[in-house]
Each structure stands twice: as structure tokens, then as C-alpha cells.
Amino acid sequence: MTRLALILVTVLVTCFPAVLRAHALDPGYLNLEAMGQERWRVTWRMPDVNGRPMPIEPRLPDVCTNDPPPPPVFDGRAWTTGWVAVCTGGLVGGVIRIDGLENTRTETLVRYELTPGRTQVHRLTSAETAFTVPDDPGVLDILSSYVALGVTHILEGVDHLLFVFALLLLIRGWQRLLWAITAFTLAHSITLAAATLGWLSIPPPPVEAVIALSILFLAHELSLPPEARDPLAERIPWVLSFAFGLIHGLGFAGALREIGLPEGDVPLALFAFNIGVELGQILFIVLVLAVGYLAQRLYPKFRTMAAPLTKTASYGIGSLAAFWVIERIAAF
Incomplete structure (x- = not known):
């Protein structure tokens, strides 16, 4: 399985170099x-x-x-x-x-x-x-524009989606997963608002590097058997997702600052952008869960392959995250 993982990572790096960037195609x-x-x-x-x-x-x-x-x-x-x-x-x-x-x-x-x-x-x-x-511009114009921008940003942000994907693989049980996703949403909403409104100011390069580190941490946990994982990640994963969500929110805020906010309608645009991010995140989660469900229905033995497939995924996720860490620290 280790050999298979290395082959998959090699193919990914050689054939799809654009994936190595957090945003494969800029607008x-x-x-x-x-x-x-x-x-x-x-x-x-x-x-x-x-x-x-x-x-x-x-x-x-x-x-x-x-x-x-x-x-x-x-x-x-x-x-x-x-x-x-x-x-x-x-x-x-x-x-x-x-x-x-x-x-x-x-x-x-x-x-x-x-x-x-x-x-x-x-x-x-x-x-x-x-x-x-x-x-x-009316309220509907601002809402539609910034909701669409939020959806686009999260769906084009491979690093953010990879973090959510790793959470889906790491957390077992619907209730624990729901709490973890809710905590992640709440946390990044807090720092998105604080940074966008100027209450919190952190330079983007360190934020982007820590986002990559958060993905690398989850990949490391995925590579371990459940009994060897960090107790925090295994027992109360919502605390972990909340902490990392604060960092990811700063990344969302950096993108929103580049776009700009309409003078006089900052709260409305901020709210709409955040809603768009959540809609994109929910869409991604539903898609991943639907694919998993179909795989189990079409191939009954898929459930028995969950552990080796998760470990294989951890190598791919970890390799991309490690590349981003090095790239972003080098950009300091």
C-alpha cells in the first residue's frame, strides 16, 4: 500500500502540477x-x-x-x-x-x-x-455578487477543501463530524469578520503557511491507526477544527481584502461573502459524502477498504501540504 501511495503522489506531481498551487486558475x-x-x-x-x-x-x-x-x-x-x-x-x-x-x-x-x-x-x-x-447597486446586487464570490473562492481554494476533506476522513460518527464542521464554520466566520473590519491584522504569508501546516497535521493523524492518534483529534475534534478554523478565516479575509468591499455596505457584503463560503463548503461536503455512499452501494467491499484507502489518501494530502509549507515559507 505504501508503494501504491508513492506511485499516486508521483503521478499527481508529474501530471497535474497546477494542483500544487492553492488556487489552480486565478480569475x-x-x-x-x-x-x-x-x-x-x-x-x-x-x-x-x-x-x-x-x-x-x-x-x-x-x-x-x-x-x-x-x-x-x-x-x-x-x-x-x-x-x-x-x-x-x-x-x-x-x-x-x-x-x-x-x-x-x-x-x-x-x-x-x-x-x-x-x-x-x-x-x-x-x-x-x-x-x-x-x-x-441595490441589496440584491451586492448579495448576489458577494455570495457568488464566496462560493467561487472556497471551490477554487484547494488548500481549504483539502483541510475539510481530511476532517471528513479523520472524524468518525455523524454527531462528531457535525460538531467539528460547525466549530470550523464558527471559527473562520469570527476571524474573517475581525480581519476584514480591521480589528485584527496579521501578514498573509505566515497565515498561508500555517494553513498548509494545519493540513499537514491532519494528514499525519490520518496516517496513524486510531489508537495512536492525538487524543485531542480523536476525542474532541471540534476543538481542533475550531483552532484551525481561526487561521483559515484569516486566509478568507486576505482574499476578501484583495477583492474589496463596497463603501457603505461593508456588513452586508461581508455577510454575503461568508454565506457564499459556507454554501461552497456544504456543496463540497455533500459531494464527497455522496461519492462515498455510491461507492459503498456499487462495491460492497468498499467499507473494508476504508483503512488502507485513508492511509493512502494521507500520503497524497501530506505530500501536497508539505510542498505548500516549503513554498510558502520560502516566499517570506
């Missing part, structure tokens, strides 16, 4: 920062596809100057360019479009200011490649 990012006097500083960030920028291009409202932007520069993860646009009469009522987005499976986050300091965010996808800039 496009368009930021329009108001400078006053009908001028906007535009920052355009395109995902990298095989060493080249993804073939998507922003189109600002017709009232804006749409001169060709400077050539993008690769920053090690994506391609970025920037320029200053003049939009006579402002952005309100204009259409912002991302050409080529309909041919992709990614999304683009549009962060814009109608006036300096008045931030709004809109999410564009392959199904919705353009939107009309509203004068004052």
Missing part, C-alpha cells in the same frame, strides 16, 4: 480606481495560460478612452498592465465588457470606484460577460 481582475476629474487608473490582470496571457480583453464604457494598453508584464503568476482612462461624464450607465470571456471557464472580478473611495465589485463569467454600471 481575471479589472480595477478602475477613481482619480478625480473624470480620470480612472485602470489595472488589468490576466491569468497565465501556458506562458501566455489568457486571450481576454476589457472594454470600458463608450465614453471612456479605449486606447490600446501597454504590453502586459508577467509577475510570476499572472499578466498585468495598467493605464489611465478618461471617461467623460463618468462610469454610471456605461457598459463594461470582457471580450473573449465567453470562450473560457474562468471569471473576471471588476472592482470600480464611481468616485474616490466609493468601491463596488461585480463578477463576470462566461455566461455574463458584460454589465451596466449602476448608480447605486
